[in-house]
Every structure is written in C-alpha cells, then in structure tokens.
Amino acid sequence: MHNLVGPLLVVVLLFNLFLLGTSRLQAVINASATQGVLLGILTLCVHEGFSTWMVLITIVTILVKGVLIPGMLLRAIRDAAIRREIEPFIGFLPCLLLGALGTGASLIFARTLPLAKEHVGSLLVPAAMATVWTGFLVLTTRRKAINQVVGYLVLENGIYIMGLTLLHAMPFMVEMGVLLDLFVGIFVMGIILNHIRREFSSLDTAHLSALKE
Amino acid sequence: MPLLLLGIIGKTKAAFAGRVGPPLLQPYFDVIKLLRKGSVFSRTTTWVFKAGPVVGLVTALFAAVLIPLGGHLAPVSFEGDLVLFAYLFGLGRFFTVAAALDTGSAFEGMGGAREVTFSCLTEPALFFGLIVLTRLSGSLSLSTMIGPGLGQAWHHGGASLVLVSFSLFIVLLTETCRIPVDDPNTHLELTMIHEVMVLDHGGPALGLIEYAAALKLFILGSVVVRIAIPYSGNPWAGWGIFALGMVLLAILIGVVESTMARLRMAQVPILLVAACLLSAFGIVLVAR
C-alpha cells in the first residue's frame, strides 16, 4: 500500500488550500479533522510491513487529531456561538494564492535538500513544508482565536508528516509523548479559550491586544 | 627714585599744558604728609581693608628685589623667578581689590572689577613676552633674560624684541593705570580704575598705596627700559644709561598722557588683546 502515499499527500495539500479558502469555522475544523485522519492512514501506508505499535500510533493519531481535538473545538464554537471568520487580516483569495505559492516554493526547496534514497521523488518533505506554511498562514491571518488553534493544529500536522520520514528513528514512546503533548497543549488552549470567552464574551483576538507598549 | 618718576610725568604734562607745574619732588611731599595724617575707616570694613595697602607695598618691594637694574644682576635671582615676579603682583592685586570690596561701596567694587578684568589680559601678554625672552636667552631667570646677555639677543631676535617691548609698554600703562587705560587725576569716579578702588583709604594707608603704585611703575618701567636699551658694558655707564632711560620713559608716559584721550572702558580689552597679539607675533618671529 506504499503507492497510496502520493495520492493521500495530494489530498492533504488540497485540504490545506481548502483551510485557507473557507471562512466557515465548522468547515475549517472538520477539514483539519479529516487531515488528521488522513495522517493516521498515512502512517500505516508509509511503514511497510505490519507491527503492533504502528497500528497503535495510527489509532492514537486518528483519535487525537481526528476526533478529540476537533470535538473540543466544535464544542467551543458552539458555546461561543460564532459561525464564521469575518474579514481576516489578509483576504481569503490572497491567502489562497499565498498558500499555493508556498506549496510551489516548498516543492522547489525540497529539491535543494539532499533526500535519502527512499524518499527521492516522494512528496513527504514538500508536503510537510507546505502544511507548515499553511499553518503559519492561518495563524497570522485569522482574527478568531479558535482559528489560530486550528492553525497550530495544521502546523503540527505538517510536522507530523515530516516525522513520517523517520518512523524508524523515532522510538515509540517519543511518538506517544509528542501526541500526548499536542493533545494536552490543545486541551490547555481550550481551557484558556473558555476563560477568554467568559471574560470577553467573544473569541475575537481584537480583545486580546491590551498588553502593549 | 620711584616717586621721582611721578614728578617727572607731572612736569611733562604741565609743560604740555603750558604751566609751570608742581615741583619734581611734589610726590615725596604728598606721601610724607599722608603718612603723618591720622586715618579714617568705614564701619563696614574689616582687617582685610587695613591689610590691603600693606600687602600691596610688601609684594611690590619683593618684586623689586627680583629685578635686574640696568644690566646688573638682581639681588635675588633663580630659575623661574619670573613666575614669582608675576605672581607677587597678583597677590598684591588680590588684597587691594579685596580691600576695595571690603568697603561695600558700589564704586570701589566697580574699580576692583575693572582692575582684575584688565589684569586677566595683561598677564598673558606679559608671559608671551617672557616666553620670547626665554626663547632668546635660553634661561628661566630674569637676571639672565634681561641681564647682561640681552645685547646679542638683539642681534638674532631684534624684531620680536621690539614687539615685546611695545606690548610690555602697554602692559605697563595698564598695570599702573595710566592714560589711555585709566586717568589717574580725573574727577569722575565712574571713569576711574585704580583711584576709585582706593577712595576710602586715607592717611598712612593712602600714602603706602601711592608709594606702592609708584614702585610698580618703576619696576615695570625698568623692565621695559632694559629691553629697549640693552646696553651692557661699563657698569657705571650702565647705571647712567638706565637712569636716563627711566627719565625718558617717564617723559614718554607724560607725553602719551597729555596727547592721547582716555579710551572708553569697552575699548580697553581690545587694546590689551592687541598687546597679547603683538608679543605672540613676537614668538612666531623667534620661532623661525
């Protein structure tokens, strides 16, 4: 099933663009969730042969990235009763273009780096970079705090893809630790978001710029 | 001798004015008379006021000791006595002016202010001159500077010596408060420097001051004369020439006083700066 890797990665990239283009928060979150699930499947595909902890990682990944976190975020927006991202710092279209540009750039950049033989021609590295770039774009252009969490999630997804390149190098428990950290991180963010909502009765970061020179 | 100079000056001026004038020895009579008088003090004053004249006279005397008269070595001479020479006058000035301020009178304060202000400009002029002399004689003692050795100094540094003697002459006029800087016998206090400082002094004190002033004139005069007439040969002739020179100097001062008008106070600094520049130019000449 190794030949599935390429197509899956392309889908991931498409989701990146979708994330950049859409304004409805629910859609954004769902997209990120789907991306998470895809990553879980990718884990199996990248790794030839079958091993128990590989399956474990897959399951945990799908659970964390595809179910738990998106669920939390969805609840958050339900409580906050916000539907969509109004006017981001950069419009959706330019954002989309930037994303596409970034993806192209990461393809080129990955060329410059000498790849190990098994990854030559594989999309893993460029996809990782493109996803990281997407995450950054979301983080820096969106106004809603929740959206920034999503951006962070996407960023992590990109890094996860990079991690796939050295599945053998990274011991099991470290993987677990990373996933756990991610989860707890998002969890704490969720708590803070909750406080923010109660404090300012909104999740707009405009309220969060009181501290400045 | 010092007071005689005053007499000569007086005579000259009288002659210019077409009068007979007071006798040559008149200043002596004045001083003696003053010394006999009783004294009057302002109740504002303190001991500083009484100290003023004494210090003035003593310092003048000490300065006189350092001066080589007419080509003869000074009674006291050592490396760097020229500094002592200049600073002794400084000490005298300090106390004279302090005494003036002691009276708390506006006019005397004014006089003191002018005195110190102008001395700030005469001192550099004096030292420029001294530098030239050091340069020419290669020595740091007045006796060798303007002593016997001065003769051949004229050969290689003549031009600058002329400049120096001229600027020293201006210094002399200023220090001894003569026209064109100050008018010793005007009647308007506002225009005076030295005289107004000593307004409140009377009797013996005034006498001391008069004598000290004359002595100062004599000392500076002797330096100027020596530089101008660097004769060194037969000692007696030396004395004679020196005396003659002093008389000429006195007459010259008299002439200046009776021909020139007193400068406005604002213009005096310009004159003095000019004096500084003259001797500075003298340095540049010997620098070649």
Add this chain to the structure above:
Amino acid sequence: MVVGALCGIVGASLAIARPSAGIDLGWPVPGGRFAIRIDGISALFVIQIFLISALGSVYGLGYWKQSEHPRDGRKVRLFYGLITAGMALLVCAHNTMLFMAGWEIMAMAAFLSLTAQDDQRTVREVGYVYMVATRLATLCLFAMFAVLFAATGNFDFAASRPITPGAATAILLLALVGFGLKAGVMPMHVWLPGAHASAPSHVSALMSGVLIKMGIYGLVRVFSLFPHPPLWWGQLVLLLGCVSGILGVAFAISQHDFKRLLAYHSVENIGIICMGLGVALLGRSLGNSALVALGLGGALLHVWNHGMFKGLLFLSAGSVLHATHTREIDELGGLAKRMPWTALAFLIGAVAICGLPPLNGFVSELLVYLGLFRSAALPKDALWLSGALGAPALALIGALALACFVKVHGAMFLGEPRSERTAQANESSRFILAPMAVLAGICFLVGVLPWVVAPILDRAVVAWAPELTGQRLMALAPLCWVSLLGGLLLLALLVGAALVRRNLRNKPAETVGTWDCGYVAPGPTMQYSSSSFAQTLVGLFSWALRPKVSNPDTRGLFPHPEAFTSHVADVVLDSILIPAAQLGTRAMRWFRWVQRGSMQAYLLYILLTLLVLFFWR
C-alpha cells in the same frame, strides 16, 4: 573611621619610606589577582585620600548631625566610608579587575551619598546625570582593559610585552574618555557641577578633593605603561588641559551658586594638572628627564594641593551654607564680621587656589610653569610652540581665577549683608572649624616648605618613568628660594601689620560710613553684586558661555525696580547632551509600535525570522 584613616596614612608613609610594598594573593575570579602594590604614585594618593576623608568625617559630625538629618545621617556616614575604601583599593590595586572593583565601589557609594536628600527633585536629576556619566566612564574602562589584556596578555598594570601602536592609540582614547569623565576634563565635565553643588559639603569636599583625582591617577597609571608615547599624546593632553582650565574658570566666574562655582574651579584645576601631565608625556617621548620630573611632579603636587585647598574651600563653603542656608552668592555679604574664622579659612583657600605665593598652589603651578618654559626653550618647533602657548594660557587661568575668587570672597564675606538670613548668621561649631584649620595649616606648610614634599614626588616620578631617573626635583626647581622668600614674605607681612597696628594705636582712627560719593541713602543693595562684578569677563567669554543676560533699561522719571541678571547654564549639558538625548528617546519611541499587542504580528515576526535565516544561510 578617623582612626582607620590615620592608620592608612601611617601605612602609606611607611610605604613611601620603604621600597614599594606589595601583597599578592590568588583571587579566584576570572582574571583576578588580589595584588596590592603601593608605589610612589599610589602612596601620594593614599595619603591624600585618608587625610581628606578623616577630616571630612570629623567635619561631618558637626555638619551632618544625626539629630538634624535623622533619615540619612547614618547612610551618609556609611557611604562616606565606602567611598574612601573604594578609592584606597583602586589606588593600591595592581590588578585591573581589582582596580575595577574599587572604581565601581567608589562610584556607587558616591552616587548613594550625593543623593542623600533624594526627596529633592534636583538632587535626583543630578544623581541621574552623575550615574550615567560614571557608567559611560566605566564602560570605556571595560573596553580599555579588554584591549590592554589583548595587547599585553595579563591583567596587571605591567606591560609584559610592547604594545602595538594601534592598541596603544585605542587605549589612549578610551582612557582619556573614561578617566576624563571621572576627572571632569572640560568637554566631559557635565556631571560635575551639579553633583558637587547638591551633595553634602563634606561629600563635595571629598569628591572634588579626592574622587575626581582618581581619574588623574588612572591616566598616570595607564601612561606609565608606555615607555615611548608618540609626541602627539603629550600635545593632546596639554591642549585638553588648556581648554579645560580656561573654560572651566570662565564658567566658574559666571556662577551665582558658590558651590557650583567651586565645582567649576575643580574643572579648571584638573586642567592645570592635565597640562603638567602633558608636559611629562612630552618629556617622556623625548627622553627628557627634566620635563618628566617637572611636569609629573607639578601635576602630582597640584593634585595634592588641590585636594587641600579645594577641600578647605568646600568645607568653609559648607559652614557658610550651614549658617545661612543659601547657596546664592548675591544673598550673602558681610560674613567676615559674623563668622571670622570661616572667612579667614576661605580667604586662605582662595589665595592658595589662585596659585599666589606663599601658599601651596604657587609651588605646584611654579613647577608646571617651569616645565612649560623648558619645553618652550627646546629646539623642536612643533613642540615648543605647545609649551609657548601653554604658559600664557596658565597665566590667563591664574588671572581669571584671581578675579573669580576676589569676587566670591568679597561678595560673600566683605561689605554689608545682602539679606536678612545672612545678617543673622553665626560662626559654626568646633567640629566644623577644626578640620578647616588643619587644611589651612597644610596649605601654608607646603607653600613655605615645599622641599619637604620633593623627595616624595621624586619617588613617584621614578615609579612612573623608571627609565628616566636623571634629575631630582630639588635640582630643577628653586624650592629653597621659594621657601626662603615665602618665609620672608610672611614675616614682612606680619611686620607690616604690626607697624600699622602701632600706628593706629598712636593715632586713634575714627570710623564713619563708607564714602559713597555723595549718595543720599547708601544701602547694602547698592553694593557691587557678583554678577555685575563678573559682567565684563563673562562678556569676554560669551562665545563659550552663552549667558542669558536680562539687562532691562530703566527709563522714565521714576523707573520700576529692575535688576541686571545674567544666568549661565552648562553649555555642554543643557545645550547639547540633553536635547540629543531627547531626540534619541523620541526616535526610540517610534519603534514602540512593533510591540503592539497583536498576536498575529508576533507570529509573523517568527515566520519572517525563519525565512530570513533560511535565505541568509
């Protein structure tokens, strides 16, 4: 504290007697060695430090009583001791790190004691300026010692290997800025007037008398590392000295606040010291031992003397301040009747600082003069020109100082009091008078018996330039003549005074009011005020002083009461530095928008940094 100081003096005198004593312990800090060495130069300074601080602390008992200053009395005493300790340490340190430690202890303790009354706004501002200046100095010293280490490879005050010209130049410039700031050489004097003015008087005495000399010590110490300095070093230092001297005294003349005035005179005297140092440098680069001996001897002796008479002046000024609670010269007057001893002390100090015989100031200035004249008699043109311009400059400085001190002494002590407070002033307590008496005595001692100190100076000269140990100061300078004539002068003055007294006893003198040329109602306000006294001179120097003169013309039959006033701010500080600082602050304000609270912007910074680094690679 006094006891400790006395012990210090004894120790230092021993050190003078014996060849250079020294401790050398390991000191486990990077580059540190606890190396204490007292050579001729250090000894001079040590004695002075302990002497002045001992006297000052006695004075403080009367001047800064715990009962009068419950809040900061103890504090001031503590830091007073710390300043002394720091100075003693840095003067004896043979290791640069140790030097820095002493230096900074001194600087910080000085800051803390001069801001003793930090509830006053001006004191706080002054303290700030002082602290900034002293920090700049410290940083220059950091750099200088770093270069020195790079050049010599060790942390001691000893050039183990010859220093390259480039490094030497860097060291010179850094030293001039660093030590010059502390010493208050003219363009770098900005902190000095305010600090001296608003510190407690015995602290000002210590600062002006000793602390700023630490800058001089540093210069001397650093220059001693260079056996063959280039010619222009000496000329540069000489020039700095002239500028500092002339402008310092010019600023002094124009002051109304007598402590500020004294502070500017410190700038002037530092100038004179620098002139001496410059002569010594010239001499060293020419290998002319006479110049070295005269210049350095004069400079160091003047360091000493200035410590004495400036200490004396500040202490007596403090006693006036203590009695009248004003620093305005034009509010004083007639104090000679009310506080005779203070007046006498101030008079002695004034005569000394003007460099008039027979007091100590004259001796040191004489040495510097001799050095200048000698350098003027040297063959080389470029060189003797500097000397030739130096001597008249020194003469000008002397004359100006005389004018200034006649003015301030006259205005403060003579004439009639100009204000009510002044009229009710009383003489200060014994604690205040005794130290002044001691200092005055020293002024006379050094002035009349200069040959006593000559050997000490010789030792210092040897320590400074070991390779040029030709001539003894006694041989070069007419010290015996000076003491002879000085003694005679004093004698003559006493005799004259006796004569006058007898004369007066014979002919009883009558006392009347001052003759005021027929004015109807002469009053104290008609006296010549200090600003009027200085008017002409300030005018002469207006190009540098930039005085703000208000000279209202009084027209009409019955003009309103008007006053002639002229105020001179510190040009360098108020017209150059502060505006520049404000400009810089405004420029920095402009960057504030970077930190504007928007998370997105912050994350963008991170992204940009990443990209920049990637492309830079």
Add this chain to the structure above:
Amino acid sequence: MLLVLILIPLLLGGLAFAVRSNLKRPWLLPIGGAAHLIGTSVVLLGNAPATEGAWLGLDPLNKVVLGFLSLLFFLCSVYARGYLVSRPNQPNRVFTASLLAFLGMLTLAVEAQHLGLMWVAIESCTLSSAPLLYFNQNPRSLEATWKYLLIGSVGIALALLGSYFLAYSALHGGMSTSLFFRDLVHEAPHLSHPWLRAAFILLFVGYGTKMGLAPMHTWKPDAYGEAPGLVGALLAGGLTTVAFLAVLRFFQICSAAHDVAFARSMMVTIGLFSMAVAAVFMVRQRDYKRMLAYSSVEHMGILVLGIGIGGAGIFGSLLHLINNGLTKGVLFLAAANIHRCYGSKRVEDVSGAIRRLPITGALFLAGFFAITGSPPFGPFFSEFTILRAAVAAGRFWVAGLFLVMLFVVFVGMSATVFAVVQGEPSAKAKASSYKDSFFTVAPIIVFLSLVLLLGVYVPPPLSRALHTAAAFIEMNP
C-alpha cells in the same frame, strides 16, 4: 537517583491537590524545593551513578545547570510560601501543583539525553507553567497566558520540526538514526550538512522563542509583566535556562560536525539584535516589571552572543547564565514586594521604595547595579569575559556594539529604577498594610549575597566545572 529527582516534585504536586487548607498547602513548595536541592547535591557531590538507563544522564554541561536550577527553585519556593500566605483568599491549589510539576519537568528537560525526550520535557514545562501565569485571574493575565501559550507552542513546534530535520540529517548520513545526544555528537562528522543547518536554524528559532530572543521575545514582557514576581524569576532563571541548554546541545553537535561558523554568526547577530531591541524598549519604560522582562531579553542576547564569539566567551556566557539567573531572582522578587506594597507597576505611582521598604528597596537597587554589570557583583565578570573574548577575537565592532547596548540599557533602566527607589513614597503606599516579612525578604538576601559572592569569589570547583562544560561544548577535550 536522577529519576527520583523528577518524581519527588511530581508526587508532591499530586499531593497538593489532596491538601485542603489554602494556608498549609504552600508549605509543600519549600519542602519540595529542599528535597530536590538535597537530592541534587547528593547527585552532584556524591558519586552516585551519573546515568539512569540511556535516557537520563549527567554530563559536564547539565551538571552545572541542574545544580543552579535546584538552588534557584528552592529559594523561589521559600519566597512562594510567604507570597501565597500573604494572599490567603486567592485559591492556590492549581498554582502549587503546577509549580511543582514545573520543577519536575525542568529537571527532566535538564537530565534528558534524548532529542525527543528533551523536546517533550520542555513542551511540558511550557504547559505546566501556563497556569502559573494565570494566577491572579484577571483579563490582562489571561491575555498574557494566551500569548505565552500560543507563541511558545509555535516555537516549540518549530523546535520539533528542527529535531526531525536533525534526525533526517542522520538518516541521510546513512547511519543508525538514534537520537541520543552522545550518538549524534559521536557521529556528527557524517551528518548531512544542508539538513544539519536547516535543523539548527529551526531549533535555534524554536528554542530561541522559549529563551525569548528578539524578535521571538514578544510574549516575554506580557508574561513577566502579568505573572507574579516569583513566576517571573522562575521563567527568567529556569525555563530560559533550559531552552538555552537545548540550544547549547545543538551547538555542540554543530561544532562536532565541524560546521559551526554559520551557527556562530547567526548567534552573534541574534544576540546583538536582542540587546538592541531590549535597549530600545527599556528607554523610558514606565512599567518596572516589563522593564525586567526586557532586561531578561537583553541578557539572553548576551548569552548567545558569548557562545557565538566562542573562546573565553563560552565560559563567560556559562558563568553569565548563573549570574543572570540569580540576579533576576533578586530583581523579580524585590519587584514583586514593591508591587504588593504599592499596588501598581507604573512608575508614575511608585516612588520612594527605599524609604517605604528599606530592605526590599535597597535590594532592588543593588540588584539593578548587579544586573548592569557593576563590579563587585558577579555579572561584571561574565560580561567582561565576553567582551574580552570579543576583543581578543579581533571582533571590535561586536565589542563596540556590545558596550553601546550596555550603555543604552543602563541609561534606560537606571531612569526607571531610580524613579522607583528614590523620592517620597506616595500616600497610598504609606497607607498600605504590606510589610517585609522573613519569607519575602530572606530569599532575596540570599540571592544577592550569592551574586556578590560570585563577584568576589568564584569557588574553584564551580569554575572548574564551568571550564569543563565549556570544553565539552566546544568539543575540544
């Protein structure tokens, strides 16, 4: 044993949830700190096994850091007890627990010998410190926490990416891709350089964000400004230190790979830039806690600058690591006392601290002199060593800029500090009930005396340890 050091605080943290009383609970902190300190000293001084399996272990570098951190935390915990008791009506259960957890994670991060493990530990430090910032639960602290968390997480994410790159460079080098530091250092010469460089950039930016190097420092003023003073001290002395330790480890790998020039230049640039930014923001800074934050930025800059210069600079910056941490302890804790007393962080409302709080005010002033590098305090020697190294390396421009920055910082900082310390205390402050107590003052005094000690006497064992650590980093045994 090393594991114990990690577990003690974690267990006590769990215990913190069990204890009911709001006043008794804080006692757990000094207890935990003391226990940790004792354990650490046993480990360092005694010859207990210096490794715990392959994952934890001590090497010359983290020995120094571990000892320093343990001491820092102990003193802060003593202070914390006094602080928390002085605010009885503020719930402190979560605070205490996460403070202890923070200690545990710090220890783990220090002891970790594995790339991924260290990352996990540092990330957990970030997370466990988030509640600390949110102690006094007001909107401002909420915003600060949010920024701290998100920026920190992004930074740490980049660090993770960097770790992956590093691993990939090993993979590409075609060797066993174990991510233990000793293996990486050992096989460094075979690492593929393009990947290595990319990795270093990412790691530097990532952990630099945690250190608070400009321009990734933006969370710092907000966090330090709003958090309680002792949290500021712990972050400025502890978390940043650990992040710096991480940077050092990767620097060590680079120098082992003989590809260190670009890292050096990068560090010098970022270091100077951080100092410059700090200087700019310190001038006319009206909020004395934010000022301390910028001072921390400045000193992080000095640290990396020293490493970038190399030579004696590395020793200098390791020494500065300790000096800065201790001095920051003085400043933050003293500032916290002043804040408690005056109830404001603005200079406009705060003056005359030295009259109102004689001890705290004096300590604050002394700490200021210390942090600006005045002898005879410790930081002087470290800063001077770095300067010396720069001059000796012939990098005069770097040295000059360094000094200029120090001067500007001093000018800005002194204005604020003097305004706080000098003058007449406001009526409000006179009225306030706050008084210096043993627990709130003693730790500061200890901090200051340590700083002073390092200024007049660096214990030979310490300097030996530092020298070996410096050699260890530069890979010249």
